[in-house]
Amino acid sequence: MSPAGRRVGLLGRLPRWTAALAWKAAVFITVMCCGLAALLGVLVHVSVTDQTVGEARGRALDRLTQAASAYQAGDRLPPGADIDPPGLPARLKELATDGRRGTMVGRNDPEPTMWAAGPADGGRTLAVRVDYAQGAHTIDALDRAIVWSSALAIGATLLVGAFAVTRVTRRLHGTAQVARRISAGDLDARVNDPRTKDPTRPQDEVAAVAGALDTMASTLQSKLLSEQRFTADVAHELRTPLTGLHAAAELLPPGRPTELVRDRVAALRTLTEDLLEISRLDARRERLELDSEPLAPLAERVVRASGTRTEVRVVRDARVETDRRRLERVLGNLVANAHRHGRGPVVLTVDGPVVTVRDHGDGYPAYLVAHGPQRFRTEGGAKGHGLGLTIALGQAEVLGAPLEFANAPDGGALATLTLPHMHRNGPIVAT
Known part of the structure; x- marks a missing residue:
């Protein structure tokens, strides 16, 4: 099956209510809100995480500098500093062995830890541990706040959007109902949108459609009434001369021409009576005798x-x-x-x-x-x-x-x- 055929088959299996404009608007608003919330959340998360991690790295490097000065002076190392300490990340140790300094957040530590390491004599590594728990908790709290605030913002936007869209769709449904009534023969039906009555009020697209429908119904009603009046008037005007023709035809001498005249006069009388009956039906003035x-x-x-x-x-x-x-x-x-x-x-x-x-x-x-x-x-x-x-x-x-x-x-x-x-x-x- 072609992609177009698969799409048609999928649309055919969807419930009928999914075709409603309100549902489509709700889906569009939800998708846009989720996308916008995700984008803002990622930007805030990245910005705060970079700032928090940067501060922790700065403290760890400062302590590493102090520990290196103490180590070179032969003094006692400050708390949190050690030579080849257990738990030091392997990648950070390799970096120090190559003669470079670096920082890394420990993955296997019981508590979040920021490590800083540098080279020491004899191919050993001087490392410093800095508590990173506060920074990690700050980022977790920020992520939870982003999720909850995004959910609240999406919910509030959906409520406001649903209210606005429902007002529009309600007016559209009203216009559609009036159009169906007109198509069923009720030419007196009108939308009567208040926006079309007051030219000082702003006119939206729904009001324009409602006004056009009312104008069309009025024009159509006027034309139909004119046609009905014309049909009724013509039929009434024809009855008198046809009655005279019928009486005159009865006085003609017998023969084929007389039969033809009488037949045509009878046909005209039948047509006139039919037109009168149709005009009464069009006027909807018939009364039943049940x-x-x-x-x-x-x-x-x-x-x-x-x-x-x-x-x-x-x-x-x-x-x-x-x-x-x-x-x-x-x-x-x-x-x-x-x-x-x-x-x-x-x-x-x-x-x-x-x-x-x-x-x-x-x-x-x-x-x-x-x-x-x-x-x-x-x-x-x-x-x-x-x-x-x-x-x-x-x-x-x-x-x-x-x-x-x-x-x-x-x-x-x-x-x-x-x-x-x-x-x-x-x-x-x-x-």
């Missing part, structure tokens, strides 16, 4: 009213609490769409609160399966305006019944409607 309905007889009535050859299969009947008129509209549009754009046989199946309508044609277009029906869009030379499924989806949303579009594995379009159904204690949503 009642308890057995689902299988309702589905059979819809098929009979459609006048199509549609097979009704009842696997398991259910009583649903719904708006009968809207449910009939949804199922009627699904059945009509299956016959208009698909191929037979068309089957309507009732399985408890789930109703499916399936044909055996070429299936739904890819865009419809991925994004849902879009008004005035069809593919493959199909006739229609794309309003039937749009109305079915809108009415299903009013009913609180999810409507899903898919293609069957062995071919054909498959629409699935899941309705709330009745239990003894009331309606529940079927899953």
Whole structure:
């Protein structure tokens, strides 16, 4: 596996919470604090150790000079000085044998000791021992102080950093929630960051994103409202002349031209009524008239009213609490769409609160399966305006019944409607 593949596999095994910005910021702050504390600790340790060891070496060399003067004068050696004393480090003895002077901290002594040695006559070594315990204790205490102070500094920095990052991430989460509400259709949702309301306050990047999102939502809402008003106004204005055309067409003499005129006028009236229904759905002003309905007889009535050859299969009947008129509209549009754009046989199946309508044609277009029906869009030379499924989806949303579009594995379009159904204690949503 390539290094990139290994990295992707490792990232795939990490918990989901590790992707959060707060977690990444905490790791970054911790690593930086640990690195900075380690660097400062090493610098302080090296500086103090050099100073402490230097002072001990200076004292040891001074005592070695005094001992050498006494030895040359034939006087008694001062305390701590001796010729070839036991415990003298071998390297220091070799240095003195070569005629040089040196110092070294004893490694095998019971207490920390600073040795100083120099040459004496006869190839012997004059050595001095200086107590180094105080200096060693000072360095150990300093190291402990560095560790504890670094830990406290890291902890304090993490707390302050977590507080600051959490404030930012909380605002980002709020902005993301508003964006999801807007994408779900709630165009009244706004972030309303107080920083965007007061131009005298400093504007950070989060406030800029929140302000841009609010502006986008307002613009989008204005455009959609304008389109809805335009659609409703056009549909209302068309009703009056279409009513006159319909009345005039009924007065025409029988014949093929008259049939064509009547057919086109009927199509225009249907399109106008569909546009009016869509405008009402877009305005979200629909009100439900709920009642308890057995689902299988309702589905059979819809098929009979459609006048199509549609097979009704009842696997398991259910009583649903719904708006009968809207449910009939949804199922009627699904059945009509299956016959208009698909191929037979068309089957309507009732399985408890789930109703499916399936044909055996070429299936739904890819865009419809991925994004849902879009008004005035069809593919493959199909006739229609794309309003039937749009109305079915809108009415299903009013009913609180999810409507899903898919293609069957062995071919054909498959629409699935899941309705709330009745239990003894009331309606529940079927899953």
